[in-house]
Amino acid sequence: MTAPDRRIWIDGSLVPWEQATVHVLSHSLQRGSLIFDYMSVHETPRGAGVFRLGDHVDRFLRSAELVGLPLAYDKAEIMDAVVEAVRANPGAKAVKVNGYLASIEVDVVPMDERVTLAIAAYDPLEDVIRRNPGEYERRPALRLWIEKARRQRRPDIVPAQAKVAANYTSPMAAKWEARRNGFDEILLVDDAGFVAEGPTTNVFWVDEAGTLRTPPEDNVLLGITRMAVIEIAKHEGIPFEESKIRAEELMEQPEVFLTGTTAGVWPVVSIDEAPVGAGEMGPLAQRLRTRFLAASSGEDPAFHHWLTFVDED
Ligand code: PMP
Numbered sequence: 001m002t003a004p005d006r007r008i009w010i011d012g013s014l015v016p017w018e019q020a021t022v023h024v025l026s027h028s029l030q031r032g033s034l035i036f037d038y039m040s041v042h043e044t045p046r047g048a049g050v051f052r053l054g055d056h057v058d059r060f061l062r063s064a065e066l067v068g069l070p071l072a073y074d075k076a077e078i079m080d081a082v083v084e085a086v087r088a089n090p091g092a093k094a095v096k097v098n099g100y101l102a103s104i105e106v107d108v109v110p111m112d113e114r115v116t117l118a119i120a121a122y123d124p125l126e127d128v129i130r131r132n133p134g135e136y137e138r139r140p141a142l143r144l145w146i147e148k149a150r151r152q153r154r155p156d157i158v159p160a161q162a163k164v165a166a167n168y169t170s171p172m173a174a175k176w177e178a179r180r181n182g183f184d185e186i187l188l189v190d191d192a193g194f195v196a197e198g199p200t201t202n203v204f205w206v207d208e209a210g211t212l213r214t215p216p217e218d219n220v221l222l223g224i225t226r227m228a229v230i231e232i233a234k235h236e237g238i239p240f241e242e243s244k245i246r247a248e249e250l251m252e253q254p255e256v257f258l259t260g261t262t263a264g265v266w267p268v269v270s271i272d273e274a275p276v277g278a279g280e281m282g283p284l285a286q287r288l289r290t291r292f293l294a295a296s297s298g299e300d301p302a303f304h305h306w307l308t309f310v311d312e313d
Contacts, residue, residue, distance in 0.1 A: 028100035032166030044298030049307030092121035145183035152188035171199030255282030265289035
């Protein structure tokens, strides 16, 4: 199945893809108040499995709380709805759960407080990328730029832990500029000048002593891939610590990689045009990438509990 045959779960109904629309004056479009979460779906010998569904729904509920959107659904109801959406859309590779104010409003605070829940289970490559104009290139290894001009992660504005549409406009502007300058991806810095994260990824590095490190939780989105990579590292006995780092220090680390639902474990080969390590994927990134791929696709028995199988009750 591909778009436009797909159906999107909206407040309990399965709505055809082309009809899943909102008004141009809806609050969430005008004010950026949509909250969302995005997770992967894998074909396994036990059928389609959603990766870390409960953790994604927890994060979605946290986003609602941080932004103040009064959701009418609890965790179990949202999890059930995701399962229903995946079942209704064979071949889906990802799920996007959205909460938004569909009403037309004049003020920043809506008069109509009803939050619509919409769950799309689809294949980003077939249903979106191939149907859009323009070139899309995803490189196996990244040329990274560290944003200097804008301090993108400020907990006093909207906390980085909230996946709310408005949080992505500033990273978009920074990444667009970096793209025009020939870089693949950017890293954002916080108000004290420490490296925070990418627009849709977390960052890790391996220091000279072989310790795996990532910035602490206070100023980054709590990535589910970040969480999984930390658990895999602990499982494998790899030393791990959360720590802060400045841009110029990051460049000197033997290995740097990004993590995310779409990115998986994504090696960085250069930062601001200087090579990282040997200028190719490092051994620890390779090891974690292999184990993460196996775990997320249901091939690693130690991590079977990370998948929710939609065809099993
Ligand atoms: N940081 C931000 C700001 C993101 O939007 C994402 C993507 N959800 C991530 C990190 C990575 O999170 P995850 O591993 O859950 O995809």
